[in-house]
Amino acid sequence: MAMTPQSTGPRARPDDVRAALLQAAASLIESGPESAISLRACARMAGVSHAAPAHYFPTRADLIGAVLAEGFDDLAARMIAARDSAQADPFARLKAIGMAYIAFALSRPATYDMMFQRSNRDGAQGRVMTAADHCGGVLWRAVAETRRPEGVDDRTGVNFAWMAVHGYVSLVINGLIDGGPGADAIEVMADRLLSLLEPAFKRE
Amino acid sequence: MAMTPQSTGPRARPDDVRAALLQAAASLIESGPESAISLRACARMAGVSHAAPAHYFPTRADLIGAVLAEGFDDLAARMIAARDSAQADPFARLKAIGMAYIAFALSRPATYDMMFQRSNRDGAQGRVMTAADHCGGVLWRAVAETRRPEGVDDRTGVNFAWMAVHGYVSLVINGLIDGGPGADAIEVMADRLLSLLEPAFKRE
DNA sequence: ATACCCAGCTTGACAGTGTCAAGCAATGGA
DNA sequence: TCCATTGCTTGACACTGTCAAGCTGGGTAT
Structure with a gap:
């Protein structure tokens, strides 16, 4: 099983990527038309590949919802x-x-x-x-x-x-x-x- | 020049297509998420090709705006x-x-x-x-x-x-x-x- | 009557998008 | 040492808006 008992997990290297994606989305929301809020643009801003957001937010609606x-x-x-x-x-x-x-x-x-x-x-x-x-x-x-x-x-x-x-x-x-x-x-x-x-x- | 003096133009065969596009867009707006309001979906509903809307509405924002x-x-x-x-x-x-x-x-x-x-x-x-x-x-x-x-x-x-x-x-x-x-x-x-x-x- | 033009629409292409599938790399436990 | 899982990558697909060309038919001009 090896289920980390909620202790070390997110501490070692915090999910920079997740936070960066959230911040990118938040800034895109305020800085342009809604159509410009794309997962790929967030990924570029966060410096990750275009499919990385899927690991944290299954869908675009989930990222925006967050x-x-x-x-x-x-x-x-x-x-x-x-x-x-x-x-x-x-x-x-x-x-x-x-x-x-x-x-x-x-x-x-x-x-x-x-x-x-x-x-x-x-x-x-x-x-x-x-x-x-x-x-x-x-x-x-x-x-x-x-x-x-x-x-x-x-x-x-x-x-x-x-x-x-x-x-x-x-x-x-x-x-x-x-x-x-x-x-x-x-x-x-x-x-x-x-x-x-x-x-x-x-x-x- | 041959500029039709605003008389016969839109009478002969009224712009069915324009009206159909407007109605399709209006129905799409009420019947689904905003992301589903696409020019191509409107064109399909109106029974025209995917680029036909451009003749009446230069851009998607123009159709929605109308x-x-x-x-x-x-x-x-x-x-x-x-x-x-x-x-x-x-x-x-x-x-x-x-x-x-x-x-x-x-x-x-x-x-x-x-x-x-x-x-x-x-x-x-x-x-x-x-x-x-x-x-x-x-x-x-x-x-x-x-x-x-x-x-x-x-x-x-x-x-x-x-x-x-x-x-x-x-x-x-x-x-x-x-x-x-x-x-x-x-x-x-x-x-x-x-x-x-x-x-x-x-x-x- | 013939040539022509052009409005109205078509097909085709391009870059960009969301999402899925597969694969790679490294970290941590056995 | 092996292995499994996590975190991310590359690649692909269907779909989108928009642009560029091409076709077609009815009207005008000559």
Whole structure:
């Protein structure tokens, strides 16, 4: 059998290639059209042969899925960090999560776009959806801590917050709305958007 | 020179092929992964050779762009029809537009998704963006007719309405939120969403 | 009427892609 | 020392978008 008991295996020489492939894919996603994200281009960037990726990612969808799963993990980490360094007020925490969400999306727009497309979530054996659910869980808990008006239950609150923030960044990323003139228009608009949400997440 | 004076040309035998290619592309978009939308598959469906599409659409992006431009035209038409058959109240008209928008997106989810991706809007010499702007204009005028609270100017109103509805359908299409249990949950949720928008578009 | 042109489509080719199959090299355990 | 497994390579296949040529038939010009 000789099954290495999880000890020495990946330590001796870490899978440079796997990491290099992931980084190549991540950079290709942000730097060109989706059609340019090819396994062979990733392999060239990583300095390996055209068939090497198959050893780590059975198919193209699996490589892309791995990048997108990492994206969701990164997003969740940012949301948690923002939440934990915000004030104790539940809506302030929710707002901090929203701003972190927007910052992530605008920092990696192409990745964000792909993360939210069902067709890109097929590979990686469901890991993408698991990571996405983890993100949703962070939002869910933050919403659950707010006190909302009658008729806005947890699910409705999550849906409303998520659709507003996602709709905003999605339209901005794809150039269909702008926040108006000014360099920091996006942040101003994001702040205003979250303020507009306030009535649904506060009960006075 | 012999430049036909725009009269007889496309009448004699209408461009069946062009229409067939557009329809093939539209059906491929809705019936499979994006990678399956190939010029050659469209050509096979239309019963022409693999290079025939080049005569109507210089590149693949142009064919897809043409389908998406038609999508925006269709969407605008549905929005206008819904608006004109709604009650005279400005918010009722806005809500009718929103419901038509959601219905369109859910009836052609893959097309809708592609319409809102910047990378798919390169071809067709800007026709996609023109059609998208036309859609935005319909929304803009509907918003302008509402009476809103202080601080919600036209632009903010348009952004708020659009991001809410787009965010909702985008998340639903891609399976990240659901409207809760029940067959008509999506419509119920859509209705609730538009009601939640109401405070931003009414001044009592 | 005859020559001609050209729009509309065809066949053929090329580089590039994802994926599969086979093979090589080295590392580590028996 | 032998051997098996891991990690990667080369090679091949079908498929893709795009370009270059060639064919064909209906219209115009002479």
